[in-house]
Amino acid sequence: MIWVPLVTSIFLASGLGGLIPGGTRANVFERIFVVFLILGTLVGVVVITYMLYNAYKYRDQPSRAKSDAKDRPRLGELPTGGGGGRKLFVSFFLSSIIVLSLITWTYGTLLFVEAGDVPQEDELEIKVTGFQFGWKFEYPNGHTTSGELRIPEDQRIRLVATSEDVFHSFGVPGLRVKMDAIPGQETTQWVIGDEPGSYQALCYELCGVGHSYMAADIIVMERGAFDDWYENTTANETANQTVTA
Numbered sequence: 001m002i003w004v005p006l007v008t009s010i011f012l013a014s015g016l017g018g019l020i021p022g023g024t025r026a027n028v029f030e031r032i033f034v035v036f037l038i039l040g041t042l043v044g045v046v047v048i049t050y051m052l053y054n055a056y057k058y059r060d061q062p063s064r065a066k067s068d069a070k071d072r073p074r075l076g077e078l079p080t081g082g083g084g085g086r087k088l089f090v091s092f093f094l095s096s097i098i099v100l101s102l103i104t105w106t107y108g109t110l111l112f113v114e115a116g117d118v119p120q121e122d123e124l125e126i127k128v129t130g131f132q133f134g135w136k137f138e139y140p141n142g143h144t145t146s147g148e149l150r151i152p153e154d155q156r157i158r159l160v161a162t163s164e165d166v167f168h169s170f171g172v173p174g175l176r177v178k179m180d181a182i183p184g185q186e187t188t189q190w191v192i193g194d195e196p197g198s199y200q201a202l203c204y205e206l207c208g209v210g211h212s213y214m215a216a217d218i219i220v221m222e223r224g225a226f227d228d229w230y231e232n233t234t235a236n237e238t239a240n241q242t243v244t245a
């Protein structure tokens with residue numbers, strides 16, 4: 001019966017394209033969470049209900065004691081009946097469909113999330129550099145900031161992270177993005193902020209005594225406001241310079 005999971009997975013993989021959620025990282029992870037929550041709840045309810053049903057159906061009753069003694073299997077006796085393992089086959093078949101679908105779907109979804117290495121058109125590339133203890137950001141026009149990154153809403157941002165001293169990890173929980181920042185290497189990830197507002201970036205790699213102070217503000221701005229601000233920025237500004245909108 002090896003062909004069953006094989007055929008199932010091929011069938012599922014072929015029609016899967018439309019099921020992969022798009023949009024922001026938050027959308028994708030929310031979808032994964034909801035799908036697992038619903039399926040997990042469903043499986044839990046079915047299993048527990050069936051267990052309670054059987055516990056009730058075969059509960060101990062004085063009236064059954066006589067027939068139970070007669071039906072009880074003797075040592076060495078093999079069980080009979082059960083429809084030739086039909087129940088077992090059906091449960092294996094259903095389980096394999098559910099598990100294989102989940103694996104294939106989750107894998108496809110995570111491939112979409114991990115596609116940060118592939119540059120796309122209309123991306124805004126930001127260089128993120130970790131140092132003991134803070135974050136520097138560099139825009140395509142050479143403008144650099146420290147401790148604050150402004151990005152336009154609904155724009156795919158390509159983050160390219162590195163470090164100038166030890167291992168750091170750049171993470172913004174609100175935007176569901178986290179990436180290593182390692183000296184001598186570049187790590188890339190994409191992110192989209194669809195809600196204007198301020199998000200906190202932190203370091204997620206214990207990197208020294210100032211690790212817990214290694215925060216930065218990620219400000220998602222409305223498109224027009226960002227463009228106005230960005231047009232007035234120039235290269236070679238020092239990292240410490242105060243930025244005003």
Ligand SMILES: [Cu+2]
Binds near residue numbers: 167168203
């Ligand atoms: Cu750090």
